[in-house]
Amino acid sequence: MRFLPATALPRWLERLRGDGATVWAPVDEDGVVVLRPWEGQPIASRYVNPLNSLKDVLLPRTETILEFEGRPTDLAVREPAPPQSQVVFGTRPCDAAAMELNDRVFLEGTFVDEGFRRRRETTTVLTVACTVAGPHCFCRAVGGSPTAPRGSDLVLHPVENGYLPEAPTSRGEKALRAASDLVEDVEHPDPREAGRTVAMPLAERIALDGLAARLRDHFEHPCWDAISRRCHSCGLCTFVCPTCYCFAVFDSLRVTRGRRQRGWDSCQFKDFLLMAGGHNPRPTRKHRVRQRFLHKLCYFPEAYGEYQCVGCGRCVAGCPVGLHLPAVVDELGEVLG
Amino acid sequence: MSSDWQPRIVGFACRWCTYAGADLAGTSRLEYPATVRLVRVPCSGRVNPSFVLRAFQRGADGVLVAGCHPGDCHYTSGNLFTRRRFSLVKRFLEYLGLEPERLRVEWISAAEGQRFAQVIREMTDDLCRLGPNRKMREEP
Amino acid sequence: MSDIQARLREIARRLLTEGHVRVFIGFGPGFEANRPVPFFAADPDAADRLLLDEFCAAGLARYVLEEVREGPVGLVARGCDGLGLERLLADHRVAREQLYVVGVSCRGVVDPDRACAAAGEEVRAARVNGETVTLITPTAERSFPRSACLLDKCLRCQDPTPRIADVLLGEAIPPGERDLAHVDAVERMPSDERYRFWARQFERCLRCLACRQVCPACNCVSCSLDRPEWLERGTGLAEQFMFHFTRAYHVAGRCVACGECERACPAGIPLGLLNDKFMKDLRDLFGVAAPHRPGDVEPLGKFCPDDPEGWHEGGEGT
């Protein structure tokens, strides 16, 4: 079995960077672990999940679609340069799996999102498997596992003093080749098995079976009033969520030039569906909160056969008023049986 | 930075005092660097602190907020609110890392053409020393 | 606190039974035992599900904005909630007669993550004393310093008791002045380092607007930061500075230091350091109390003829 010593990690990433790729890695910034373009700074090792997920890399917060200059009658339009190849180190199995869910939406329908596709195709995902679950983790409840390879190009299973790499894709294998001289051969039991024994108390408490169908029948159930009442209508849950993918398109004008961009938008913002004439199809918190959870727990499964959640726990940790997916599933379970 | 680089200063000038003072500098033919461009406002009290940040965002190297001397406001009290607002705002922008020389708040009366020209010369010198502002500025 | 919780339930039940309020806002059990969530008791029986313990973290004042539309509202308020309510009252967003405030003194709220880390295991209960916090786990009961257990927002609390309670449960704790010394540390950095510090913080900002949505001072009907001429949706550093500058400036002199913005921020941006900088300068330049207690004309809505020109002494952020 191949073994990558922890001490070799910076050298390996340096080589990947040398190939012209942008390398992302988790770094500790004032106590917050964030995925950042890596330029040799210390790589964080003690974290459950970085603040930002793979979404930040593949569907950036802000992305230029086109640039233009001149007068409306005489406009020169320019497309931005294609994205450079990227390597993301330190992502967790849940976040990697989330990108497969986004693939369903952006790549596998009748419309292919070019921006997402180009980034997806040029990005190598180097996942570090989990040996412990954070207090807010529940990937197992939504079909994931702390060691699952889904969505990853390479899974690095942490063991003492290093990692056992597993390469589900050729892209991952290629990335590992850059470390061929650093990799050693060791005897070790299958690290994937370790995932089964990781304690994940939160996952035990979430019962999702058949929920999608029951929700479909209870669109107008009064429980949505009660559930949504404490929501402050911020976009925190959607922005930290690796599977939420909504975006808005907007133009920035600078006198004689400008750019068209897209950036994250949140279905929880009250002006999310606001139309030019002033009509808002989802005018209240109830409408918006129900939309979010029905999308994750009902519409998405109906369209793609699985829940739109990977159990990363960011909404659990982040929501200032405890209105997160496990809590909502729990409250729904109580009223819907 | 090329040697002929000149800073760009956006000035917010109250129409009764500072803007008129700048006009007086003109009628007196007082030469000063072509670095400043004034925005004419009715009163320094009309200057929203976010205007200043917008100027830095869009590429200003320095910003001048100027109005009537306290006690001389055409609207009695506008500049006294300006004084409070910008006492805080200037300190706050410095707290965010902006160099103190990049934002100046001045009282320049309609009779002080000389002083207007002097302030622009001083600011231009200071900003030439500091070089182009990159802080809080969007990518060109 | 269980005695106070019982009295709270009793009062809420009475208010709801007698129809004085349409809803009573407090805390109810959350998904996790040590994370109670805001709870809206709409009928007398629901009052029995109200709970009040050392883990009730969220600020409640902001909810009043929505809830009073349908009728009078009762709520439990700690010092920070009380100041938030005062803010809404001073901004004419709610009327005093629409509120029934059950005041409680609060010595600080336990941060469950912090407490569990300190205790090394699940903390189910806690007692907050003067200088220490006793954490109770299934196996032990041990005391820790406040800073190891409490939410950040509680460590600098200056108003443990609300000033506008209709009834106060328990004893009043006298208010103090806010300690703003943490601002000094940033002020002391060299200018470029200070810029890098804030750029790093703001770069993390997701623009989820949680800071705004939980803030009792950000109570506008329509926020200028939702308008593209003021703030574009882009998350470039320039826009991030615009957002954070404007947010902080809009609450300058109005912030009640409840700390909810910082608690809500998923990116760990020290928003309190921004709010408190304005607070500190308002104090140092114009003698405004830290924080300015709502009710009087806002510090930026007035002036003194001999106000100092703060920019002269402003060099290098001090």
Place this chain on the structure above:
Amino acid sequence: MPRIGVVVCWCGHNIAGTVDVTQVTAAAAAMPGVVYAEDYKYVCSEPGQDLIRRAIADKRLDAVVVAACSPSMHEATFRQAAAAAGLNPYRVEIANVREQCSWVHRDREEATVKAVALVQAMVAKARREEPLEALRLPVTRRALVIGGGIAGMQAAMDIADAGYQVLLVEREPNLGGRMAQLSETFPTLDCASCILTPRTAEVARHPRIELLTYSEVREVAGYVGDFRVRIARKPAYVDWDRCIGCMLCQEKCPRKVPSPFERDMGFKKAIGVNFPQAVPNRPVIDREHCTYFEKGKCQVCVRVCPVEAVDFEQRETVREEAVGAIVVATGFDVLAPAEFGEYGYGRYPDVIDSLAFERLNSSSGPTGGVIRRPSDGRVPREVVFIQCVGSRDPDRGRGYCSKICCMYTAKHAMLYRHKVPDGQAYVFYMDVRAGGKGYEEFVQRTVEQAGALYLRGRVARVYPEGDRMLVRGVDTLSGQTVEVAADLVVLATAAVPRGDARELAQLLKVGTDAHGFYNEAHPKLRPVETMTRGIFLAGAVQAPRDISETVAQASGAASKVLALFSQEELVADPLVAVVDETRCAGCFLCRPVCPYQAISTRVAGNREVATVNPGLCQGCGACAVACRSGAMALKGFTDEQILAEVEALCLRTGSPG
């Protein structure tokens, strides 16, 4: 997108000498929104203006930017030209490329780049412009004068003589004000009532002056041209319409009380007038001292009145009046010297204030014009006058000079000598300020002919010795301690605002200074106007003044009213604040920053929002900054416009800069 035209002026060599006008014009032509760009030698000339007018018509322009001299020079010219061609005049913007560019920069390339940027900014502003209509306000040609003293009467007469209606409100039962209490006037020594009495009679019978005495202003709403004022008339308990002014009631009334008009040195009856020549000559009952009101019986006045005019049941009546302009002439008060314990006022009857000395001098006063001291009625042989009691005393809160005291003290010393030829007057003073026609000569006569002894210095103490008062002070010129034994001490107390001056100022939305004197709009150029359009000041309400200055100012205020009334309608700048009610949260942070109290509350739907009175708003824009949500916009200087200008000015294009 609006169609914008740009016209660049050469101003002969003035602009074109430094700025490459052709290049600016070409750059302007390429700017977004610009459909026409031209340059011309002198755009302000008739052919230049014609160029603008033709371009507006031919190119169907929505807005025009003129790159020329400062807007303070020709903004009005170009707006008129645009209006003549049918364009909204507020859609003309001026790029100041002369005073702020060609005249101050030497490098042709730099100046040209800057000129382009200035044009770009104005184009950006013009693109975001709304057509604005000048506000037209109707004028109610009727004035309210508050205060029936010499100032108010003068203003009322001047306005009424010009043919307009005047409502004259006086809180006392009679006209005359402070001047009615005076004996003689300086520097001519003609008697005050000889001047005043004919004037009060004239005012009372003027066909266009409606007199409302014993009345007070309670509420003021509206704005210039259309003020709505509520005026309360206090109950006199005498029906003045029935009363014939025979004053039998006063004669027979059994109740005698100290008269404030006589500074409590004389008495009045519980029913009657303050002084015999009072106009209107109608009595009022002093409810506080009337035996009937105290005990429920007496009614002597009822019995003696030949016309049954006494009416104990009379109530306050309030009327609402519409006026187009207001003159405030509420005068001044004198400081109650009680706070100057060292002078013994209030403790010793022979320490009196100057106003009391006026009454002692007055032939209609309590002593019939013979100067007798209050304690024993003796004619004083030595009188000490102390000046600056409360004035020029920053330690006790009043740093200002009361201005009139030097002269009236000189007058008092002179009158005293006339009446007591062997008496000696001493005057303790700080400086003698006698600026005014004939004033200095008057003071000289007081010293040389009346023999008054002027001692420079403050008095430290006044205390009794025997039946005299010892006045101890320091003569700062000689450095000697001076002690004078006096029979009477007269304090020249500071002139201060009326006790309720601030309350009235709030009703009128007029600013006051730290002491409570009303603020003029500009100390030099607009001395009789206030910051609230349509409200003017006359007399000592603004600052201490003597009679001649007061009368001059009153005529000045009247002329401002007449100028207002001579207009068909008032035209006001439309550059005022306006509220977007859908955005306004109703937090009213805007209200305290408005210097004109132009912002009030309006109920919109189910909530309260701010609303701006365009007649009061002067367009400073402070409210637009105080408003966090951007609900408050200043027309002509909106956030969008200023932000667009900033953006254009920051743009770095082409060569240098």
